[in-house]
Amino acid sequence: MNDPIRENAETFSCSSCGARPVWNPAGRDLKCPYCGAETAVDIDMTAAQEYPIQGAPVGEMPDWGEEKHVVRCEGCGAQTILGPGESATFCAFCGSPHVLEDQSAAGIAPESVIPFAVPQENAAGMFRKWIKGKLFAPSKAKKMSVLGQIIGVYLPHWTYASNTVSHYTGQEGHYYWVQVPVTVTRNGKTVHEMRRERRTRWVPTAGSVQRKFVDILIAGSERLPEKLLSAVRPYDLAALCRYRAAFLSGFSAEKAAVDVNTGWEKAKAAIDRTMREAAHRDILKRADEARVTSLQSMHYDARYKLTLLPMYISSFTYKDKSYHVLVNGQTGKCGGKSPVSAARVLLAVALGLVVVGGLAYLFAGGSGTPMPWQ
Ligand SMILES: [Zn+2]
Ligand SMILES: [Zn+2]
Numbered sequence: 281m282n283d284p285i286r287e288n289a290e291t292f293s294c295s296s297c298g299a300r301p302v303w304n305p306a307g308r309d310l311k312c313p314y315c316g317a318e319t320a321v322d323i324d325m326t327a328a329q330e331y332p333i334q335g336a337p338v339g340e341m342p343d344w345g346e347e348k349h350v351v352r353c354e355g356c357g358a359q360t361i362l363g364p365g366e367s368a369t370f371c372a373f374c375g376s377p378h379v380l381e382d383q384s385a386a387g388i389a390p391e392s393v394i395p396f397a398v399p400q401e402n403a404a405g406m407f408r409k410w411i412k413g414k415l416f417a418p419s420k421a422k423k424m425s426v427l428g429q430i431i432g433v434y435l436p437h438w439t440y441a442s443n444t445v446s447h448y449t450g451q452e453g454h455y456y457w458v459q460v461p462v463t464v465t466r467n468g469k470t471v472h473e474m475r476r477e478r479r480t481r482w483v484p485t486a487g488s489v490q491r492k493f494v495d496i497l498i499a500g501s502e503r504l505p506e507k508l509l510s511a512v513r514p515y516d517l518a519a520l521c522r523y524r525a526a527f528l529s530g531f532s533a534e535k536a537a538v539d540v541n542t543g544w545e546k547a548k549a550a551i552d553r554t555m556r557e558a559a560h561r562d563i564l565k566r567a568d569e570a571r572v573t574s575l576q577s578m579h580y581d582a583r584y585k586l587t588l589l590p591m592y593i594s595s596f597t598y599k600d601k602s603y604h605v606l607v608n609g610q611t612g613k614c615g616g617k618s619p620v621s622a623a624r625v626l627l628a629v630a631l632g633l634v635v636v637g638g639l640a641y642l643f644a645g646g647s648g649t650p651m652p653w654q
Contacts (some may be wrong), residue, residue, distance in 0.1 A: 308323065450485055560572050
């Protein structure tokens with residue numbers, strides 16, 4: 281082991297041969313792709329700095345730690361941030377080979393990162409295992425190897441923290457009982473009697489609820505559908521460490537397509553949903569039923585930070601259709617849509633019918649009596 285890489289070093293190079301080393305998920309260090317020499321990376325697990333959403337930034341803003349350049353995909357518009365000398369031969373998000381140099385800046389640097397923990401070769405193996413487990417995937421797709429087509433990309437996420445106070449108005453529903461005359465038939469006779477019935481009296485109410493929110497995660501990417509992203513979550517955010525340029529070496533990072541304010545609007549909507557539920561529960565403390573009619577939230581000490589989360593992205597084309605597959609770069613959890621073989625589905629349906637038919641025959645004692653489900 282050699283000396284740890286210095287913080288914010290402009291460039292880093294292999295101490296043995298001078299080549300650019302890449303982040304090595306297995307050893308949690310930098311490894312030279314040429315001579316194999318490994319260099320320790322100082323990993324700082326202290327809580328990341330957060331920045332106020334309103335007003336001027338307090339303290340020093342993070343920087344990327346080295347010269348970055350941006351490429352843009354002509355196919356889907358994704359902007360990818362690369363390190364010095366790194367290039368992309370195709371787009372990780374849509375597979376297009378038309379990736380051109382972009383003049384835009386890399387933008388706000390991340391404050392914290394979950395470094396890749398799953399080596400690329402393991403991710404490919406996890407993908408193969410995943411597609412093999414897909415019952416209806418065509419055998420051709422199951423044999424498909426994605427080696428060389430799987431790309432490790434850090435996806436930008438905004439995390440927000442806030443101390444929120446919400447004032448609400450609503451209605452308290454209080455139960456009361458009334459006697460109502462009813463006509464019933466008893467022993468063949470029509471009788472009139474009184475019955476107790478429940479009513480609800482609604483009275484206007486108002487109040488406030490308070491909650492502290494930390495790490496509300498909002499994806500800064502719009503390239504991958506939320507449904508696909510949520511299939512490979514969660515990330516263990518306890519493993520977040522302070523950003524180092526070393527974590528990105530050999531991997532690319534997507535440039536955030538959602539800006540900090542747009543992300544904050546989404547976070548506020550998520551906060552309001554939670555606060556509405558809290559207001560509902562608050563009314564129920566003094567009533568039998570609750571209605572929340574309006575809610576106004578104030579966010580104190582609202583802060584954000586940009587975080588990078590590791591993701592392996594692969595897509596494969598089967599019968600002219602493209603399928604995205606994701607592998608969580610921290611946990612190895614796979615997700616995606618797999619092609620469905622019509623022949624396999626038909627076969628399964630046929631087998632299913634045979635089983636049900638056979639069972640029906642057994643239950644019916646072979647007499648041919650129709651079963652309830654027939
Ligand atoms: Zn070397
Ligand atoms: Zn693309």
